[in-house]
Amino acid sequence: MRAAHTVEQVRAAEEVELARLPEGALMQRAATGLAVAIADLLGGVYGRRVLLLVGSGDNGGDALYAGAQLARRGAAVEAILLSEQVHAAGLAALLARHGRVVDTTTATRPDVVVDGIVGIGGRPGLRPNAVEALGLFRDVPVVAVDVPSGVGVDTGELDGPHVVADLTVTFGTHKPCHLVDPAASACGVVDLVGLDLDLPEPPIQALQAADVAVLVPRPDPFAQKYTRGVVGVRAGSPEYTGAAVLTTSGASCGLAGMVRYDGPAADEVRARHPGIVASVGRVQAWVVGPGGGDDVDVLLAACLADGVPVVADAAALPHVEPGHSRLVLTPHAGELASMLGTERDAVEADQLGHVRRAAAHFGCTVLLKGRHTLIADPGGRVRVTTSGVPWLAVAGAGDVLAGVIGALLASGLEPFDAASVGSWLHGAAATVAGGGGPVTPEGVADAVATVVSGLTSGLQD
Numbered sequence: 465m466r467a468a469h470t471v472e473q474v475r476a477a478e479e480v481e482l483a484r485l486p487e488g489a490l491m492q493r494a495a496t497g498l499a500v501a502i503a504d505l506l507g508g509v510y511g512r513r514v515l516l517l518v519g520s521g522d523n524g525g526d527a528l529y530a531g532a533q534l535a536r537r538g539a540a541v542e543a544i545l546l547s548e549q550v551h552a553a554g555l556a557a558l559l560a561r562h563g564r565v566v567d568t569t570t571a572t573r574p575d576v577v578v579d580g581i582v583g584i585g586g587r588p589g590l591r592p593n594a595v596e597a598l599g600l601f602r603d604v605p606v607v608a609v610d611v612p613s614g615v616g617v618d619t620g621e622l623d624g625p626h627v628v629a630d631l632t633v634t635f636g637t638h639k640p641c642h643l644v645d646p647a648a649s650a651c652g653v654v655d656l657v658g659l660d661l662d663l664p665e666p667p668i669q670a671l672q673a674a675d676v677a678v679l680v681p682r683p684d685p686f687a688q689k690y691t692r693g694v695v696g697v698r699a700g701s702p703e704y705t706g707a708a709v710l711t712t713s714g715a716s717c718g719l720a721g722m723v724r725y726d727g728p729a730a731d732e733v734r735a736r737h738p739g740i741v742a743s744v745g746r747v748q749a750w751v752v753g754p755g756g757g758d759d760v761d762v763l764l765a766a767c768l769a770d771g772v773p774v775v776a777d778a779a780a781l782p783h784v785e786p787g788h789s790r791l792v793l794t795p796h797a798g799e800l801a802s803m804l805g806t807e808r809d810a811v812e813a814d815q816l817g818h819v820r821r822a823a824a825h826f827g828c829t830v831l832l833k834g835r836h837t838l839i840a841d842p843g844g845r846v847r848v849t850t851s852g853v854p855w856l857a858v859a860g861a862g863d864v865l866a867g868v869i870g871a872l873l874a875s876g877l878e879p880f881d882a883a884s885v886g887s888w889l890h891g892a893a894a895t896v897a898g899g900g901g902p903v904t905p906e907g908v909a910d911a912v913a914t915v916v917s918g919l920t921s922g923l924q925d
């Protein structure tokens with residue numbers, strides 16, 4: 465599990481550790497991890513040129529100490545000081561190793577720029593002198609210390625100028641900005657240097673393959689199709705039969721024991737999946753909405769009246785009312801904006817805030833689709849999916865996702881787990897299906913079983 469903690473949580477944990485350790489020890493640990501990561505990126509140290517951008521706080525201190533370590537190993541290290549006051553001991557360490565203080569007119573072209581402008585104490589945005597310094601060598605790789613300066617650390621928002629890093633070396637734990645877009649897209653690769661902090665339960669997590677392997681349902685030896693769960697799909701309309709085929713393809717990923725289809729595209733659905741039963745009967749979960757027509761409000765009400773968990777997607781979303789705790793809503797940013805009475809841009813700019821608001825308002829699990837899909841429960845807990853690929857942004861992929869989540873609900877997973885596991889599998893399936901290239905939604909649906917078998921093969925009793 466990759467965990468992200470808020471600035472307040474990190475500060476509290478650091479305070480305990482700072483009181484326990486000799487002065488400066490924690491920062492030295494951070495700086496050493498940073499220096500190692502920079503050396504890895506450069507493929508060596510001796511003779512490399514490093515430019516440090518140093519702000520007024522301890523983030524600049526980390527950069528200065530790491531610079532001193534690199535200078536000791538033969539790098540030519542220069543520092544632009546962006547504040548009259550910088551970390552004095554860090555600066556002394558750098559100067560003692562023959563590092564040089566320069567300005568924007570005297571800096572030499574470096575092999576790497578190290579962003580030590582601000583860390584977790586920073587406010588969003590950058591001051592003009594930082595913007596100027598960052599503009600000096602635009603094509604040189606940037607390593608951000610702890611966070612790319614200027615991003616909203618706790619919110620994942622980008623409000624004003626900010627660093628765009630190739631690598632971010634963070635300390636102790638991830639922060640929300642490392643996982644949540646749009647800020648996560650400014651982090652590049654994120655490298656975590658452990659500090660042995662005693663941290664509380666993280667408010668934000670990103671499932672990893674090992675976590676999904678534990679959560680994914682596995683049939684017991686005496687399972688039969690009904691005990692594994694039946695998922696019902698009410699999707700498609702005479703105009704949109706494809707949505708019915710794709711939603712049932714997701715539902716047929718093999719994670720539930722049986723799929724029922726109730727809608728106008730039964731012939732198309734059965735042509736692709738002969739095992740699907742096209743009649744109404746008992747189900748353990750419903751998926752409703754993809755490609756839905758005029759009667760989608762009636763169908764949603766019928767699904768909810770069954771008292772089983774429901775995935776509401778696409779055309780069903782505008783008809784959802786608060787108060788159904790076993791509901792999973794799966795909007796994209798535009799749909800969520802309509803549901804909350806705001807603009808798409810506002811949702812995209814503050815994805816974490818809006819998904820949490822929606823989960824609290826509707827009192828159920830909400831999954832906001834995006835590059836890093838977010839899943840929130842009404843209590844504010846959030847999971848982030850980082851397994852996807854850009855090729856997954858393709859028409860029909862959302863129908864497949866709704867089907868996969870429906871299958872997981874039918875198999876007995878709780879809504880928050882079903883949504884986050886389904887989203888992770890969907891992303892991983894796109895990676896498998898595309899092999900690094902384009903994917904079709906059908907290909908993604910077919911690849912879910914391969915991903916699950918890869919996960920569970922190591923867990924057989």
Ligand SMILES: NC(=O)C1=CN([C@@H]2O[C@H](COP(=O)(O)OP(=O)(O)OC[C@H]3O[C@@H](n4cnc5c(N)ncnc54)[C@H](OP(=O)(O)O)[C@@H]3O)[C@@H](O)[C@H]2O)[C@@H](O)CC1
Pocket residue numbers: 478482490491492494495519520521522523524526547581582583584585586587588589590591609610611614635
């Ligand atoms: N605690 C620990 O044990 C460890 C901490 N560690 C490290 O410390 C970092 C946190 O350090 P920190 O608390 O000194 O805050 P930090 O982010 O460097 O600077 C804040 C100062 O910058 C300023 N400022 C604010 N916004 C700004 C902006 N947009 N643009 C420009 N300037 C801005 C503002 O000062 P002002 O100039 O406004 O007076 C503010 O006081 C953390 O990220 C990690 O790297 C590691 O070594 C591990 C051990």
Ligand SMILES: [K+]
Pocket residue numbers: 523579580581582583608609610611612613
């Ligand atoms: K930084």
